Amino acid sequence: MTKSPKNSIGLDNFNSTANLADNGVFQSTISISPGEEVNEKEYDPYDHRQVEHPNSDFGSLVHLLKSSLGSGILAMPNAIKNSGIVFGAVGTFIIGVVCTHCVHILVKISHELCKESKVPSMTFAETCGAAFKYGPKRLRCASNGFRLFVDWALVATYIGAACVYVMLIAESFHDVIGYHYPETNWDKRLYCAIIMIPLILLGQIRNLKYLVPFSALANVLLLITLAIIMSYIFADIPPTDDKEIYFTSAAKLPLFISTVIFAMEGIGVVMPVENDMKNPRRFLGCPGVLNISMSVVVTLYAIIGIFGYLKYGNLVNGNITSILEEGDIQAQVAKICIGLAILFTYGLQFYVPSDIIFKKIESVQNPKYHNITHIVLRTVLVAFTVAIAVVVPQLDLLISFVGAVFFSTLGLLIPAIVEIVHCWDGNLGFFYWRLIKDVLIGLFSIVALVSGAYQSLNEMINGAPIEEPGI
Structure with missing residues (x-):
């Protein structure tokens, strides 16, 4: 036979x-x-997906834009301050391409592993675990451990991002209310406590489909804010002969890199969005939902960052709206809009850690207590993000630290490792180009992690940047 x-x-x-x-x-x-x-017909995961509340292409685009185009854009002028406009412009584009490529890696490998294991969809952590499970025999024992590591890395990353969101919301309302009612003289930390109530309510939303209206409204408010910011930064840009404006120093570059990574990365939201799409085949490709969203993100980030720094110079901080002309109506509208935009985005960012943690405890609980567990868990997590924001009020340094430690690991290092493991047995490409590329991405992420975290912590503790000798 x-x-x-x-x-x-x-x-x-x-x-x-x-x-x-x-x-x-x-x-x-x-x-x-x-x-x-x-x-036997090849298993196609897309044909077997049954999503209870699928998102349209537009809804998925809205979620991706909102996950990447958020609070980070307000810190871009501060990022350019730490790099200079020449390095900053080129660096923003390169980091945007690398971040987008890493998302492509993750989604593509997830689809291939779904075919191999004959399941309709996988989460980020499940994809990472499956890469080890079906990879080289010596690494298969690490499958469960790596999956758990990614899950908890996602939790830490998005809890950190939520803390930044709390500080930005509090700062926006503090500036507006403090200007009109100076007698209040409330500390920003008190505003953090006040906004905890609406954040708890938003944190109770458990389905991405029901978050689409909030993301759409947040995008509209963000566009209004960006339009107002542009009207300021493009008006009367002062001339400068300062050489430092084109390139600062190598010692400050880690803060630039980690801030841009924080601003652009939304990799934890990618798999939930792709898995919930009505037409997931339109997520990748050209133009594709992912490429459209990231093109918009990179372009806007570069424009706001470069021209915001040219306009305000060293005055810029982690939130450009805080230095707009305080008495102008436009500036007040911008601060209110960005505060509300970030408030409405909080539910999307909060979805990732709350969903992961609940799934960890769901199997060991009686189903009749699931609803109350959801409520208590989400309330406690919101309170925790508010507490961290109160303890660490330095917004720009918190952004740099979260970007360096969490988003560089999650958005760059892990996808590179997963592709190496998945392609190890004979699919590393001509002259091992995939291996070389992923090693370079991994090294870049490690350098960003160590140097960015060190620089951020040093400034948090000492209040002064580390100067490089001879510069």
């Missing part, structure tokens, strides 16, 4: 009678000639 190729069934002298109706009225006799083969 001839050996059958993979994914096919060889059948000789086989006759089968099959009942094609439950009542047995319609019978069919199927005869297969000797040597004839029946090929």
Whole structure:
């Protein structure tokens, strides 16, 4: 008997009678000639997905834009201050390309692993675990451990991002209310405590589909804010002969890199959005939902960052709206809009850690207590993010630290490792180009992590940047 190729069934002298109706009225006799083969159809995960509340292409685009185009854009002028406009412009584009490529890696490998394991979809952590499970034999024992690591890295990353959101919301309302009612003289930390109530309510939303209206409204408010910011930064840009404006110093570059990574990365939201799409085949490709969203993000970040720094110079901080002309109506509108935009985005960022943690405890609980567990868990997590924001009020340094430690690991290092493991057995490309590329991405992420975290912590503790000798 001839050996059958993979994914096919060889059948000789086989006759089968099959009942094609439950009542047995319609019978069919199927005869297969000797040597004839029946090929098994390749498993397509997209054909087997059953999403209860699927998102349209537009809804998915809105979520991706909101996950990447958020609070980070307000810190871009501060990022350019730490790099200079020439390095900053080129660096923003390169980091944007690398971040987008890492998302491509993750989604593409997830789809391939879904085919291999015959499941309709995988989360970020499940994809990472499956890469080890179906990878080189020596690494298969690390599958569960790596999956758990990614899960908890996602939790830490998005809890950190939520803390930044709390500080930005509090700062926006503090500036507006403090200007109109100076007698209040409330500390920003008190505003953090006040906004905890609406944040708890938003944190109770458990389905991405129901967060689409909030993301859409947040995008509109963000666009209004950006339009107002542009009206300021493009008006009367002062001339400068300062050489430092084109390039600062190597010692400050880690803060630039980690801030831009924080601003652009939304990789934790990518898999939930892609898994919930009505037409997931439109997520990648050209133009594709991902490429459209990231093109918009990189362009806006570069414009706001460069021209915001040219306009305000060293006055810029982690939130450009805080230095707009305080008495102008436009500036007040911008601060209110960005505060509300970030408030409405909080639910999307909060979705990732709350969903992961609940799934960890869901299996060990009686189902009748699931609802109350959801409520308590989400309330406690919101309170925790508010507490961290109160303890660490330095917004720009908190952004740099979260970007360096969490987003560089999650958005760059882990996708690079996953691709190496997945492609190790004979699919590393001509002259091992995939291996070389992923090693470079991994090294870049490690440098960003160590140097960015060190620089951020040093400034948090000492209040002064580290100067590089001879610069």
